[in-house]
């Protein structure tokens with residue numbers, strides 16, 4: 311079994327080899343934390359986006375979509391608080407000259423304690439065998455309790471210091487914990503400073519008149535500034551939501567871990583506008599709904615957990631992350647935030663325009679409260695992709711690499727393979743493609759022996775291989791092979807569409823919610 315680092319390296323190289331993700335501008339040695347999606351990657355990404363859009367917009371009568379521009383009036387970012395408060399605490403190591411996020415150094419330290427807990431659990435599970443009770447062990451073992459308490463104390467102090475902007479205490483914490491630079495091992499740190507994450511650019515042709523702009527660091531603000539336009543034209547009544555997917559940009563201090571933390575990435579966000587005072591209920595409801603969406607994809611219940619924020623963003627009165635078990639541990643995948651009326655009120659103040667909703671039932675106007683769900687599309691891609699990549703030992707002592715993507719998300723649903731390149735078999739395969747391609751993304755593959763083609767499609771994540779052989783010419787039947795079980799069935803060509811649909815249909819997957 312590969313360790314987590316090896317597994318992650320395999321994920322990255324598989325993503326490149328099979329046309330999912332390339333480093334941007336690779337011929338110029340790449341650009342840090344910027345990636346391109348290749349022919350398979352773009353399909354997987356689109357399928358994830360569609361799966362989200364179907365669940366969030368089209369399945370909800372009271373949620374509508376928009377597509378706002380990346381450029382926004384610069385005052386937007388003053389009002390939203392991003393100009394003043396969208397920053398991360400950075401610290402430099404004086405010996406290695408490496409720059410880190412101070413809070414991440416502390417969180418990584420805690421992750422190491424967490425790993426110790428996992429080690430204790432594994433040891434105890436081995437010792438007690440069948441009688442082992444995971445929850446009881448976590449709640450009673452003195453060593454584990456000690457570790458948990460330590461993590462809690464450290465994170466709570468970090469949260470408080472960041473909230474109070476007490477950067478000296480963040481540095482003191484790093485020193486007290488004796489955290490060393492992962493590169494040089496040195497503990498020679500600079501002071502902690504705040505670093506704004508927004509990218510600036512200019513609009514206009516002449517230097518004198520050009521206007522300073524920002525590339526949006528979140529898609530949410532495009533929704534807030536359009537709130538009244540959308541509400542009026544869509545005739546929505548509160549509670550209702552506005553959703554959008556689109557690019558966001560952040561000048562991340564430390565951008566590592568492949569597509570987990572990028573400088574240009576895509577978000578899928580939904581702002582749900584509610585009556586003041588009801589936000590807590592909606593916050594809980596959206597936490598539950600969003601977790602169900604994740605679970606519908608079958609990546610494993612144990613791979614998710616909630617993490618309530620200690621340090622709240624400048625706009626929130628409650629916030630939680632849905633964390634996923636990536637190859638490098640549990641990390642944030644999605645955020646659910648109760649954003650109060652902060653954004654709409656701020657835009658009212660800065661624009662001088664009213665952004666209020668007239669509630670006919672209560673006969674009063676108010677600025678709605680907002681509960682937001684916000685997920686990174688690239689991060690979701692990484693969750694799905696890394697979870698899917700497995701190496702299986704087969705009965706004949708060989709291994710196969712298979713990308714067990716949820717069939718609903720797989721880039722290609724079926725590969726059509728003529729057994730040989732002659733005797734009219736390619737022509738029949740092409741006819742099957744011509745029929746199926748109206749409903750599914752399918753491909754033709756005639757190169758190499760059929761066994762090798764099966765392996766290639768396993769590694770590509772294609773749920774079905776359909777083989778056309780000489781019997782097909784006689785009786786209009788083909789062999790359909792299932793990626794995960796490797797089972798093969800003989801079926802009529804006329805049944806192919808319904809067999810594939812059963813496995814890849816969005817409805818049957820979303821019905822699991």
Ligand code: GAP
Nearest residue numbers: 528530570571572575643644645684685686689
């Ligand atoms: N509108 C709220 C907001 O932007 P966030 O927690 O900063 O909240 C939401 O971001 C989600 O966007 C995260 O949960 C993550 O999935 C994704 N995300 C944030 N920064 C990212 C980055 N640098 N690279 C990739 N995804 C990122």
